[in-house]
Each structure stands twice: as C-alpha cells, then as structure tokens.
Amino acid sequence: MQVIPVLDLLDGHVVRAVRGDRTAYRPIQSLLTAASEPLPIARALLATSGASTLYIADLGAILQRGAHAPVLATLRAALPGIELWLDAGYADYASMRALFDHIDAITQRDAPAAHHHSLATLVPVFGTESLRDRHALHTAQAAGLAPILSLDQRNGELLAATSLERSSAWWPSRVIAMTLDQVGSYAGPDLDTFERIRASAAPHTTVIGAGGIRNRADLGAAAGTGAAAWLVASALHDRQISVAHAQTS
Template sequence: MQVIPVLDLLDGQVVRAVRGERSAYRPIQSRLVATSDPLATARALLEASGARTLYIADLGAILQRGAHASTLAALRAALPGIELWLDAGFADYASMRALFERIDAAVDQLDRPAANSNLATLVPVFGSETLREIHALHAAQRAGLAPILSLDHRAGELLTATALDRSSAWWPSRVIAMTLDQVGSYAGPALATFERLHAQAAAHTTLIGAGGIRNRADLAAAAGTGASAWLVASALHDRQIDCAPSDSA
C-alpha cells in the first residue's frame, strides 16, 4: 500500500493538523526538517515516504483567508515529476479553474532556467465538505485533469456543503475516504468508515484512506481493508513509520 504524504498550508507555513480542528493548527515541528517552509518540508516528506505524490491542503483557501497561489507555483516548479493533489476548498469547477490559472500565472513569473521547464502535475481534489456542484468533477475530467473526490467525514458522518447523491454512481475513478477527526489524532485509522465506502464503491474505483495512521501495524491493517494508499502526515514527521522508495504494507 502506498503512503502519500500530506502538506497542510496556512499563512504561508506548513502546519500540523489536529483532528480537523483548524483553529488549533500550528506551524509544524518535525523530526524530518527543522523548518515550516513549504518547499523544504515537501522535499523531506517525499524523501521519507519514497512517494511521487504529495497531497496539499490549502487551508488558507479552505478557510477563505486567501489561497497560496505563489507557494503552489513554487512547489510545481521545484518538484518536477511529482503529482500534487490539491484540496483548496473548491465549491465548483469555476473556482477550481480560477485558482489553477492563478497558479499558472505565478509559475510564469518565477525566475527559473528554461531547461528546468518541467512542472509537477496539479490534480484537483474536490472535498464534499465544500463541493456545491457535483458536475464540477465531470467538467474537470473533460478538461483532462483526472479529478479526485474526497468524501469528508467526522464521527462517521459525511460532511456535505449541499445535498449529494449518496450512491457511488457519480464518483470519479479516485476517491479519498477522509476522516477529519482521525487526522493528527494518533487514534488509529477509521477502518469501519473506509470498509463501508469500499463496499459501496464500483469495481473501477480506487479508494484511498486518510487519517489516523500511527505506525506500520496501522498501515498493514489499512492495507487489509483494500486501501490502495493512505494519506499520512504526523507519523512521517514524528518518524513513527519509515518507508523505502518502493515500500508497500
């Protein structure tokens, strides 16, 4: 099972998530890196996990305090070959497209060698907590962006910004089972929620878990539920798990 590291951005810094209670997030203190700088932290997480994918939660955008367009542009330019999954509280396709265009414009303003023109791939993550238009996923798919749906949960209940079809018929090919109250909790992954969604998913759906991983035993338990990958932050920062580049649980 793949470990996908998580970068939470707020006020220009990487912060540590605490049970999805965003008012409690503080600049990261990590055993991997002695800074909360986004690029340095991203590189440390990717090296520690051996991953080629990085999940980014732009909390400034989610909390409507301003998206980190310039920071995201710098990450795109500095991490060629990496897939950046971006959750920025998108309500619809138009808001996603507008931020992507701002990031592209910020990339164009960077002072970088022409030979280093390769960019990280930016992938939109639409969270049920903020999504108001499910057709946004289809629009992003038609635009060639391979969107991801995050089904955001708290206390086992789905969080939604609007009424959503509770079937899996409209899900894209990649779906995250996000359990916000497990994030940064060291309480273990919410396997029951994941298993329920896994049973509901179509055969072609790739389901990714998020939240609660403490150690390699948790990774093994998560893999046993059929998860293809799991989003991890705290256990990487605290060196509770150590992944080789081709690691699987």
C-alpha cells in the same frame, strides 16, 4: 499500499493537524528537517515516504482566508515529476480553474524558462465539505485533469456543502475516505468508514484512506482493507514510519 504524504498550509505556514480542528493547528515541528518553509518540508516528506505524490490541503483557501498561490507555484516548479493533489476548497469547476490559472500565471512570471514537462502535475481534489456543484468533477475529467473526490466525514456523517446524490454513480475513478476526526489524532485509522465507502464504490473506483496512521502495524491494517493508498503526515514527521515501512506494507 502507497503512502501519500500530506502538507497542510495555513497562514503561510506548514501546520500540524489536530483531529481536523483547524483552530488548533500550529506551525509544524518536524523531526525530518529543522526548516519550516513549505518546500524543504515537502522534499523531506517525499524523501522519507518514497512517494511520487504529495497531497496538499490549502486550509487558507478551504477556510476562505485566501489560497497560497505563490507557495503552490513554488512547489510546482521545484518538484518536477511529482503529482500534487491539491484540495483548496473548490465550490465548483470555475473556482478550481481560477486557482489553477493563477498558479500557472505566477509560475510563468517567476520561472519563465521552465518547460511544462519539468513542472509538478497539479491534480484537483474536490472535497464534499466545500463542493456545491458535483458536475465540477465531470467537467474537470473532460478537461483532462483526472480529479479526485474527497468524501469528508466527521462524527460518522458526510460533511457536504450542499445536497449530494447518495449513490456513487457520480464519483470519479479516485475517491478519498477522509475521516477528519482521525487526522492528526494518533488514534489509529478509521477502517470501518473506509470499508463502508469502499463497499459502496463501483468496482473500478480506487479508494484511498486518510488519517490516524501511527506506525507500521497501522499501515499493515490499512493495507489489509484493500486500500490503494493512505494519506499520512504526523507519523512521517515524527519518524514513526519511513520509506522502508511504506514499501513493505
């Protein structure tokens, strides 16, 4: 099972999640680095997890307080070979495309000599909390963007900005079982929700878990459900798990 580190951005800072309650998020204090800027923290997370993927939640965009486009452009230029899974509260394909184009414009302005192959790859994550047009996933797929769907859960219920078809027929090939209550909770992973979503997914669908991982034992339990990957932040920042654990889970 792959460990995918998470970077939460809010008001220009990397913040620590607290049970998905964004009003309680505060600037990160990490044992991985004394730095507080997004880029060194991103590098530290990737190094300690051994991952080639970084999940970014742009909470400013999700809360409609403004996306961190310059920060995202910096990360894209500075992390070649990395996949950046970006959840920025897209309501539809047009809003996703607008942000990606904005990031491209900043990158070209600030790093005009950078070649496309030397940039990190941006992958859109559409969260049901914000998504208003499920056809956005098909449009993004047709544009070659390999979109991911985040099934945002709170208190056992799907958070949905609009009515969504209950079957999994419209899901893309990768889906995240996002239990917001568990994010930053140190309460253990929500395996029941993960297994329920995995059972309802099509056979070809890759299901990824999120939240609650405390230690190596939790990684093993999550891997035992058949999860392809799990999103992790706090346990990495607190040095409760490392690349050795991630590679053996």
